[in-house]
Amino acid sequence: MSTPFVVAVPSKGRLQENAESFFARAGLTLSKAGGARDYRGTIAGVDNVEIAYLSASEIAANLARGSVHLGVTGEDLVRESIPDPDKRVLMIEGLGFGYANVVVAVPQAWIDVRTMADLDDVASGFREQHNHRMRSRPNTST
Numbered sequence: 131m132s133t134p135f136v137v138a139v140p141s142k143g144r145l146q147e148n149a150e151s152f153f154a155r156a157g158l159t160l161s162k163a164g165g166a167r168d169y170r171g172t173i174a175g176v177d178n179v180e181i182a183y184l185s186a187s188e189i190a191a192n193l194a195r196g197s198v199h200l201g202v203t204g205e206d207l208v209r210e211s212i213p214d215p216d217k218r219v220l221m222i223e224g225l226g227f228g229y230a231n232v233v234v235a236v237p238q239a240w241i242d243v244r245t246m247a248d249l250d251d252v253a254s255g256f257r258e259q260h261n262h263r264m265r266s267r268p269n270t271s272t
Contacts, residue, residue, distance in 0.1 A: 134180040138192055138201040141169060141183035148227040149202045187211065193219050 139149040139160065150160050159174040160181050171181035182198055189203035194212040202225065208215050215221075236243050243249050257263055 132178060134178050135200075136180050136182050136198045137173075138182045138184050138189040138198040138203070140186055140189070140202060145186060145202075145227070146183070148225070152202070152225055152227075 139153075140146045153160055153173070158176065160171055161174055162171040162181075162183075169183045171183065173179050173181065182192070184192065184198075186203045187207050189198065189201040190207040190211045192198040193201045193203070193208065205221060205224070208219060208221065212218055234246065234249065236249065240252070243252055253263070
């Protein structure tokens with residue numbers, strides 16, 4: 131038997147439901163032989179295709195490694211986790227679900243920063259003074 135064509139879809143929640151609905155609209159029914167907690171599945175009536183249920187970030191990583199052939203994941207994850215993504219993967223089409231809200235936040239102590247223009251001014255000043263970009267660092271205090 132030949133190696134199966136592996137399709138990666140989100141493993142839980144609304145993203146999984148939306149991905150399954152997308153395939154269903156195309157007449158393809160995803161099924162898990164081992165039940166809801168199984169991480170492998172098939173497409174009913176389609177031979178030699180395996181569904182891999184992974185987290186959205188794992189889908190991007192597996193696309194980069196070539197261990198899945200098609201994946202439903204966020205473009206942001208592809209661009210953040212795959213070096214030179216436009217040369218390594220082909221983004222076929224946006225599916226219209228899974229949007230994220232992006233929030234820009236600064237400490238309350240930054241009393242001069244209330245708009246994106248204010249933040250741009252602070253970042254530009256920092257770069258001029260230190261000769262490198264301002265970067266966020268994770269909070270390591272406990």
